[in-house]
Amino acid sequence: MADSAAAPVVRVEHLSKHYGARRAVSDVSFDMRPGEVMGLLGPNGSGKSTILRILTGYLQPSSGSAQVCGMDVVSRSLEARRCVGYVPEDVPLYAQMRVHEFLTFMGRLRGLEGAGCARAIEEVFERLSFGQFRGQLIGKLSRGYRQRVAIAQALLGRPKLLVLDEPTNGLDPRQIIEVRELIRALAGDMAILVTSHILVEIERVAHRVAILLDGRLLGVHALADARMGLEELFLSLTEGEPR
Amino acid sequence: MRVFRALLDKELRALYQAPVAWIVIGVFLGLMGYSFTLTLFNNRYATLVHIFFQAAGLLLLIVPIITMRLLAEERRAGTLELLLTAPVKESHVVLAKYLAGMSVVLLMIGLTASYAVVLGLYGTPEWGAIYSGYLGLALLASTLVSLGLAASALTSNQVIAAIVAIGISFFLWMVDTLAAMLPDGLERVFISLSLLARFTPFATGAMYTSDAGFFVSTTLLALFIAMRALARR
Numbered sequence: 001m002a003d004s005a006a007a008p009v010v011r012v013e014h015l016s017k018h019y020g021a022r023r024a025v026s027d028v029s030f031d032m033r034p035g036e037v038m039g040l041l042g043p044n045g046s047g048k049s050t051i052l053r054i055l056t057g058y059l060q061p062s063s064g065s066a067q068v069c070g071m072d073v074v075s076r077s078l079e080a081r082r083c084v085g086y087v088p089e090d091v092p093l094y095a096q097m098r099v100h101e102f103l104t105f106m107g108r109l110r111g112l113e114g115a116g117c118a119r120a121i122e123e124v125f126e127r128l129s130f131g132q133f134r135g136q137l138i139g140k141l142s143r144g145y146r147q148r149v150a151i152a153q154a155l156l157g158r159p160k161l162l163v164l165d166e167p168t169n170g171l172d173p174r175q176i177i178e179v180r181e182l183i184r185a186l187a188g189d190m191a192i193l194v195t196s197h198i199l200v201e202i203e204r205v206a207h208r209v210a211i212l213l214d215g216r217l218l219g220v221h222a223l224a225d226a227r228m229g230l231e232e233l234f235l236s237l238t239e240g241e242p243r
Numbered sequence: 244m245r246v247f248r249a250l251l252d253k254e255l256r257a258l259y260q261a262p263v264a265w266i267v268i269g270v271f272l273g274l275m276g277y278s279f280t281l282t283l284f285n286n287r288y289a290t291l292v293h294i295f296f297q298a299a300g301l302l303l304l305i306v307p308i309i310t311m312r313l314l315a316e317e318r319r320a321g322t323l324e325l326l327l328t329a330p331v332k333e334s335h336v337v338l339a340k341y342l343a344g345m346s347v348v349l350l351m352i353g354l355t356a357s358y359a360v361v362l363g364l365y366g367t368p369e370w371g372a373i374y375s376g377y378l379g380l381a382l383l384a385s386t387l388v389s390l391g392l393a394a395s396a397l398t399s400n401q402v403i404a405a406i407v408a409i410g411i412s413f414f415l416w417m418v419d420t421l422a423a424m425l426p427d428g429l430e431r432v433f434i435s436l437s438l439l440a441r442f443t444p445f446a447t448g449a450m451y452t453s454d455a456g457f458f459v460s461t462t463l464l465a466l467f468i469a470m471r472a473l474a475r476r
Contacts, residue, residue: 056328059476081330088328092321096260108249109329153325 006034007070009083009161009191010055015064017050017215024050027064028217030210034160035188039202040195041234042212048195049089050215052163055193056086069160082110085154085190089165091146095139099130099149102138103156110157117156124152128182144175151182162186164194168201180204203230213238247335254343258309267305268351274301279358289366294358295376295446299439302348302380302387303416307408309347310391311401313340314469318399323473333473337466341392348384352377372448379445382458383438387412389465396472412438415461 010032017025025047032038040048053059054066057077066073069083094102100121107117125131128148133141138149147167154162164183168176183192183205196202202209203223211218211234221233258264278297314337317323326336356377362368387408394408395401419437422430434440441454 053324053328058324058328078330078332081328084328086325086328088321088324090321092325094257094322095320096257105249105253106325106329109246109326109331111245111330113245 008032008067009034009036009069010193011065011067012051012055013065015051015054015066016062017047017054017059018062023215025054025061026215028212028215029064030217030220032161032191032193034191036208037183037187037192037194037206039206039209040193040212041197041199041202041209041230042195043197045214046197046212047215048197048212049165051212052086052165052193052195055161056084056163057081082157083160084163085156085159085161086163087147087150087154087165087167089169091143091150093138093146093149095137097138098134099136099138099141100134102149103153106153107156112157120156120158121152124155127155127185128152143170144172144178147171147175147179151179155186158190160190162190162192164192166195166197168196168198176201199230199234209233211238246331247339250331250335250339251342254313254339255346258343258347263312264309264347267308268347268354271298271301271305271351272354275355275358279355283361289362289368291358291362291368291373291376292446294355295380298352298355298380299383299442299446302384303412304409305351306344306348306384306387307391307394307405307412310344310388310395310408311405312395313344313392314395314473315398315401315404319401327473327476333470336473337392337396337469341389341466341469344388344392345385348388349381352380352384369448375448375450376446378450378455379442382445382455383442386438386458386461386465389462389469390415393465393468393472396469 008031010030012031013029015025015028016023028047028051040051042048050059054061055068055073057073057080060074068080071080071083073080097105103121103124104117107120112120122131125134128151130145130148130152133145138146141149151164151167167179167183171179180201183194186192194202194205206223208220208222209230210220218238223230275294275298279294282293314323317326327333359368359373390411391404391408394411395404398404398407415436416438419434419440422433425433435457441457444451444454
């Protein structure tokens with residue numbers, strides 16, 4: 001569970017991102033504590049992925065600031081990225097690489113070498129139970145196993161923040177349950193920021209939820225304290241908003 | 244440095260495991276060998292000048308085929324996001340791809356050194372001119388690889404990257420042909436930008452630091468453009 005006294009792992013203040021005249025994210029602020037699982041919930045195009053891409057250093061904000069592990073994602077981007085493991089939405093991987101080769105490559109990018117890298121890879125194989133696929137070409141794996149490879153690379157180097165963009169997209173029911181269990185198991189070791197446009201996905205795994213609509217943050221709520229279910233909460237917050 | 248080594252290893256493996264590089268090397272050597280044999284039997288001069296010009300002409304077409312996928316494919320497949328959200332500098336990504344691309348082109352050029360060996364065995368070539376010709380080819384290749392990389396950084400479509408790179412390379416190759424139509428001041432500028440005008444002294448055995456500086460400068464400029472294209476997100 002989240003340590004409320006500890007320094008925040010993520011601090012986002014008045015964050016905005018514009019693409020020309022189009023506003024993708026507008027004046028969003030929130031923070032996350034170590035060990036906390038936070039859900040970013042919102043319909044497609046609400047700015048969830050943009051926020052994640054800013055936190056992971058892939059996009060630069062138009063205004064406002066974002067810090068990961070106390071480091072600004074723009075001015076200290078490289079150091080901030082060392083704290084983050086990221087699984088993008090469409091699980092982009094090098095299809096021509098074998099699983100072990102890919103994980104070794106990603107481990108080396110995170111500064112792991114030799115025996116340390118091999119140990120870290122064995123750890124993630126064990127944690128995600130897919131060591132039997134180490135010699136397989138990534139392009140020949142099913143969507144579910146590619147998702148595991150993507151999560152595995154994100155866990156290398158034990159990041160303080162794990163960022164998962166729509167992690168259950170395209171998975172079958174059993175795989176969805178496995179991803180949920182994995183998120184629950186990892187919570188506590190690291191902060192996890194997970195996006196979804198599906199209410200139940202967030203409700204099942206998150207301690208807190210941030211609800212986004214058209215790039216605006218409508219509210220951040222602790223799910224354990226909420227007097228109403230997430231569905232009612234979402235409807236009450238988005239009531240009267242243009243669809 | 245370790246991260247850079249990891250990036251370079253990955254690029255080298257990706258390039259040499261794909262059939263494209265080997266097909267391109269094969270076609271290049273086939274055409275060059277044919278031309279070398281034919282010219283040698285017809286002229287019976289121990290020189291490689293014509294080979295250097297032919298190699299340069301082929302490089303204009305072939306290098307963009309090698310470089311087209313370097314960044315465009317990463318962008319199309321989405322792996323660029325994975326790469327740039329890891330603790331990696333954009334400059335390292337670009338340099339690793341540049342060096343991997345250069346290694347293929349230098350291997351290709353290096354294998355034609357067998358022609359110089361043949362000339363040495365059966366004739367008395369002017370070695371200074373041969374060294375200068377190979378240095379010129381390496382410098383030209385460096386400019387072409389970096390131009391191709393810059394084109395590949397600007398799009399997610401490999402074909403567009405190749406066409407743009409071929410277009411720019413050919414334009415720069417023959418831009419001096421426009422010079423005759425221009426006023427004096429501009430004429431000099433266009434001639435100084437011409438890859439052909441800069442390469443010719445090397446191919447004919449005359450080396451000038453200004454020409455070498457031009458190739459190095461254009462390489463650095465194109466690599467800088469590629470880095471800016473990655474950083475602009």
